[in-house]
Amino acid sequence: MSAKRSTSSVPRRVFLQSGIAAAVSAPRIGFSQGARAGLSRLLNDRFRRQPISHLPTPLEPLRALAEALGCRNLLIKRDDQTGLAFGGNKARKLDYIMADVIREKADTIVTTAGVQSNWCRQTAAAARMFGIDPVLVLAKRDTSPVEYEGNLLLDFLLNADVRFLEPDADRSRYIEVTADELRRSGRRPYIAPIGGSMPGGSMRDPLGAIGYVNAFLEMNEQAARSGIPLDGVVLASGSGGTQAGLVVGARAVSPKTRIVGVSVSGSRPALQKTVAAIADITAAALDLKDKFTPEGIIVFDEYVGEGYGKLNRPAAEAIRLMAVKQGILLDPVYTGKALAGLIDLVKKEYFRKDENVVFLHTGGTPALFPYRGDLLSHLGG
Numbered sequence: 015m016s017a018k019r020s021t022s023s024v025p026r027r028v029f030l031q032s033g034i035a036a037a038v039s040a041p042r043i044g045f046s047q048g049a050r051a052g053l054s055r056l057l058n059d060r061f062r063r064q065p066i067s068h069l070p071t072p073l074e075p076l077r078a079l080a081e082a083l084g085c086r087n088l089l090i091k092r093d094d095q096t097g098l099a100f101g102g103n104k105a106r107k108l109d110y111i112m113a114d115v116i117r118e119k120a121d122t123i124v125t126t127a128g129v130q131s132n133w134c135r136q137t138a139a140a141a142r143m144f145g146i147d148p149v150l151v152l153a154k155r156d157t158s159p160v161e162y163e164g165n166l167l168l169d170f171l172l173n174a175d176v177r178f179l180e181p182d183a184d185r186s187r188y189i190e191v192t193a194d195e196l197r198r199s200g201r202r203p204y205i206a207p208i209g210g211s212m213p214g215g216s217m218r219d220p221l222g223a224i225g226y227v228n229a230f231l232e233m234n235e236q237a238a239r240s241g242i243p244l245d246g247v248v249l250a251s252g253s254g255g256t257q258a259g260l261v262v263g264a265r266a267v268s269p270k271t272r273i274v275g276v277s278v279s280g281s282r283p284a285l286q287k288t289v290a291a292i293a294d295i296t297a298a299a300l301d302l303k304d305k306f307t308p309e310g311i312i313v314f315d316e317y318v319g320e321g322y323g324k325l326n327r328p329a330a331e332a333i334r335l336m337a338v339k340q341g342i343l344l345d346p347v348y349t350g351k352a353l354a355g356l357i358d359l360v361k362k363e364y365f366r367k368d369e370n371v372v373f374l375h376t377g378g379t380p381a382l383f384p385y386r387g388d389l390l391s392h393l394g395g
């Protein structure tokens with residue numbers, strides 16, 4: 015009989031921890047524990063956090079995928095496992111946004127995005143946790159009838175007050191009118207900006223990005239415990255708050271870590287500008303002296319394909335590869351394109367083979383189902 019201990023008898027966290035250490039060959043180096051503690055203190059002093067997301071999310075090695083791609087040290091940060099109504103990056107943002115909503119004593123949250131929005135689904139779920147009513151203004155991309163599947167089905171189950179807008183409707187105006195109507199009927203609405211990224215509406219601070227400063231600290235600490243210097247973090251970037259938070263966190267505690275945004279919609283210059291702007295106000299909100307320029311923000315826009323929400327072959331194949339090699343499911347709008355980007359960047363030797371690169375899984379998996387037709391056609395099903 016082998017004396018080897020079966021993995022099933024090892025607690026999951028311990029197993030993952032030892033898995034990470036074994037998966038990488040990096041020497042132990044010093045990590046700035048002091049800087050981390052300082053930033054963590056600043057975050058706690060300045061911002062109240064309503065603990066909605068299940069933290070820490072695992073940081074795990076992607077051994078089989080790394081082998082398939084011919085690189086050594088690939089890891090995944092499982093923010094698809096934040097636990098709020100199928101998980102995803104919005105839960106970390108909502109930790110801080112809901113604290114603000116509660117402080118404002120709001121009884122209704124009004125927010126907006128597209129029909130298959132992960133942001134709206136998670137906002138509706140977070141609202142329900144605190145007895146707050148969600149109003150979702152969902153902009154249609156075309157005039158065809160909507161189908162209650164994926165995120166929209168979940169919005170329905172959460173009994174969100176869903177209002178559909180035709181593609182040419184004035185969204186901001188509609189939200190203002192809706193909020194006024196709610197106020198006149200005696201309600202206290204909180205208007206949450208799209209994606210929870212850029213301050214606006216009732217949100218005065220970049221609270222979504224603050225959630226991702228916290229995420230960077232968490233990831234950095236997990237990596238430090240295993241002695242892994244993080245060379246790069248690759249993520250899907252849309253409204254820019256997730257990337258901006260990581261950028262601010264990295265600058266403060268691990269300036270050598272490159273935060274690489276794979277755009278899912280905007281052009282490189284536009285997204286660089288947005289991320290730098292959010293990073294600037296995030297740093298200022300934390301009293302950090304750091305300043306960010308668009309040129310200093312790393313964005314690749316080559317992987318958008320035909321546009322936002324349009325699944326392409328490289329993204330479909332990346333989803334399949336992650337599923338087959340690791341048993342992990344990505345989504346067709348964000349993480350599929352981000353992994354397609356990472357695969358290409360490894361191929362083009364943007365990352366050295368021995369660098370430690372984290373793929374941030376930001377969730378979005380409920381959208382797999384409405385995309386079944388595109389997935390099957392790209393993958394020859």
Ligand SMILES: Cc1ncc(COP(=O)(O)O)c(C=O)c1O
Binds near residue numbers: 102
């Ligand atoms: C699954 C998923 N990943 C990534 C993102 C991008 O995050 P951000 O809007 O903060 O750039 C989103 C935003 O909607 C998302 O839903």
